[in-house]
Amino acid sequence: MPVSTKICGLSTPEALGAAIAGGASHVGFVFFPPSPRHLSFDRAAALASLLPSHVRAVGVFVDPDDDTIGQAVTTGRLDAVQLHRTSPDRTAHIRRLSARETWAAVAVKARADLHAAGHYVGAADRILYDAKTPDGAALPGGMGMRFDWALLDGSSHPLPWVLSGGLDPNNVGEAIRRTGAPIVDVSSGVESAPGVKDVDKIAAFLQAVRRS
Numbered sequence: 563m564p565v566s567t568k569i570c571g572l573s574t575p576e577a578l579g580a581a582i583a584g585g586a587s588h589v590g591f592v593f594f595p596p597s598p599r600h601l602s603f604d605r606a607a608a609l610a611s612l613l614p615s616h617v618r619a620v621g622v623f624v625d626p627d628d629d630t631i632g633q634a635v636t637t638g639r640l641d642a643v644q645l646h647r648t649s650p651d652r653t654a655h656i657r658r659l660s661a662r663e664t665w666a667a668v669a670v671k672a673r674a675d676l677h678a679a680g681h682y683v684g685a686a687d688r689i690l691y692d693a694k695t696p697d698g699a700a701l702p703g704g705m706g707m708r709f710d711w712a713l714l715d716g717s718s719h720p721l722p723w724v725l726s727g728g729l730d731p732n733n734v735g736e737a738i739r740r741t742g743a744p745i746v747d748v749s750s751g752v753e754s755a756p757g758v759k760d761v762d763k764i765a766a767f768l769q770a771v772r773r774s
């Protein structure tokens with residue numbers, strides 16, 4: 563089964579084009595003002611208009627309110643929503659409201675953190691395992707931090723899942739072999755500076771996934 567790839571935090575047509583040309587299955591649009599990858603609804607609409615129908619758009623949010631979700635889903639033509647720091651109850655509500663596939667981010671540092679995934683059964687469609695960022699960090703993701711992939715050994719995933727956190731063109735092959743991830747997700751590992759995507763790194767990442 564080929565591994566699917568989400569290239570996240572896209573903000574220019576050039577970077578979006580590199581993700582599409584390289585075979586990304588998903589692209590991510592971030593709706594979180596503190597992030598260097600944050601998009602206005604207009605900007606998201608312009609990028610979404612360039613997407614072929616086989617590439618799915620995922621909106622990335624941090625405990626969003628209903629209005630943000632409603633506007634982003636419509637203007638960004640989102641196929642899915644990815645929710646960070648969002649409780650299972652809110653996640654279930656947003657899933658109903660948006661009528662979109664819903665990914666719940668679970669922040670991982672220790673094995674005990676994996677238990678949180680079970681709380682999203684019935685509330686989300688997919689779990690995104692991401693590295694836990696430090697207390698007080700401005701962002702809950704997109705900081706290039708990885709967690710110990712061995713923590714996933716023997717894990718009985720309660721939902722379909724995605725591997726995220728600190729992936730890059732050099733380590734994604736090992737990450738896939740080590741964890742068996744069906745989908746991998748990258749943001750800062752294909753950037754030259756925070757929020758600045760590098761088309762060559764996007765191509766290298768997608769090539770590394772294909773070769774894995």
Ligand SMILES: O=C(O)c1ccccc1N[C@@H]1O[C@H](COP(=O)(O)O)[C@@H](O)[C@H]1O
Nearest residue numbers: 570597703704705706727728748749750
């Ligand atoms: O990318 C961001 O700015 C961001 C902001 C708020 C929540 C999540 C964010 N990114 C997500 O973080 C993971 C891992 O990113 P990285 O590859 O380690 O940089 C990824 O799922 C992004 O979607």
